[in-house]
Amino acid sequence: MHAWEAIQKxxxxxxxxxxxxxxxxxLAETASLSPFYFQRxxxxxxxKPVCEYIKLRKLAQAADDLKTKNTRIIDTAVNYGFSSHANFTRAFKEVYGITPxxxxxxxxxxxxxVKPELILNYVMVDENVPLVTDGxxxxxxxxxLATPRTFIGIEKEIPIKELIGGTETSISYAAKLWNEFHEIKPKIPHLIEHGNEFGALYIGNAKEGYCTYMAGAEVEYRTAAEGYSTFELPAAEYIVCGFEAESFEELTNxxxxxxxxxxxxxMKKHKLAATDFAGEMYYPTDGCAYLEHWMRPVTTD
Structure with missing residues (x-):
């Protein structure tokens, strides 16, 4: 058994x-390692250290329960091993900047x-070969892309570390922007019926440590709308990573x-690097939720 497989267990x-x-x-017994070596x-x-990781995952599940279950906060706290309402509130606010x-x-x-899937740090597949792992x-x-595509929406500067995702805990400003966009979306002219929604991420003139993020939807080519931001996805070659999950919540987290x-x-394996642009192409689906990451590749040789 590889070391990563032991830790995954x-x-x-x-x-x-x-x-x-x-x-x-x-946990050390589960991984068939000594407690000292296991923790290292x-x-x-x-x-993350073991105890900190456990706390973060307990808080993540507790946060989900707060929104999906009609239980008292103290009951949620006790269920996940916190000694009191005050102790739970303090830990929750330290991690997320907001009280339960x-x-x-x-x-x-x-x-x-996020709960890591360590195999993704070691497995490799070729183009056009699906990889199935952990849901x-x-x-x-x-x-x-033979012809450009136009998207209209709203944009804001967002911390880059938030969009890297998975290892940072905070309020999601990108999700807040999408909520705001969906409120104004019906007012946008010339929307393409059943067109894609699109998240555009680029540095632009954003301040250090931030990027510009636009949440938008596809419109007829070269449409512009006063009071909204416009992004044109140029005709070019893209590396596209498409992935699906059992739910939209799972997909976007x-x-x-x-x-x-x-x-x-x-990208490193194929001697490629991305430019300062990345896109998120959202598809309307009836079953599994589906999303694509679009990147403009440049060779590193």
């Missing part, structure tokens, strides 16, 4: 026992520390992070 164990006390000795290897591969009560009564989305399916293709993790390695 412990990660899976944690996820299945979030409402229980999780001793490090038990876990921190190296997961990028504020979160439950608001429409904000949170960026979570998501992803596939990398090259796509030649852990699946995005896992796809990004895989694509970083895939």
């Amino acid at each position: 412990s990660v899976d164990y944690i996820e299945n026992h979030l409402t229980e006390d999780i001793p490090i000795d038990k 290897l876990f921190s190296r591969l997961v990028k 009560d504020e979160y439950r009564t608001s429409d904000v989305h949170l960026n979570q520390f 998501i399916v992803l596939e990398v293709t090259r796509r030649q 852990s699946a995005v992070y896992k796809a990004q993790t895989f694509m970083e390695r895939w």
Whole structure:
């Protein structure tokens, strides 16, 4: 068994026992490692100390319960091992910058520390070959866009670290922007029926540590609308990473992070780098949720 497989077993164990006390000795036993070596290897591969990771995953699941279950905050706190309402509130606010009560009564989305799928750091597939892992399916293709496409929406500067995703915890400003966009979308002229929604990420004139992010929808080519931002996706060759998940929530949280993790390695393996632009192409679906990351590749040789 590879070292990463041993740690993945412990990660899976944690996820299945979030409402229980999780001793490090038990995790080390699950991974067939000594407690000392287990903790060192876990921190190296997961990028967090064991106890901190457990706390972050407990808080992530507790946050989900706050929105999906009609239970008292104190009951949620106790269920995930917090000794009191005050202790839970303090930990929640330290991680997300918002209290559990504020979160439950608001429409904000949170960026979570995602349960890692460590195989994505080691496996490699060719173009046009699907990779199936932990509830998501992803596939990398090259796509030649013959004619430009136009998208109209609203844009804001957003911290780059938020859009990297998966390892940062905070209120999601990108999700907030999408909520605002969906409120004004019906007012946008010349929308293409059943057209794609599109998230455009580029540096532009954003201040250091930030990027410009536009949430928009496809309109007739070269349409402009006063009071809105316009983005034209130029005719060019793109590397496209398409991935699907069981739900839209899963797609825009852990699946995005896992796809990004895989694509970083895939691009390096193929001696490619991305420009300062990336796009998120959203597709309307009746079943599994589906999203594509679009990147303009440049060779690194």
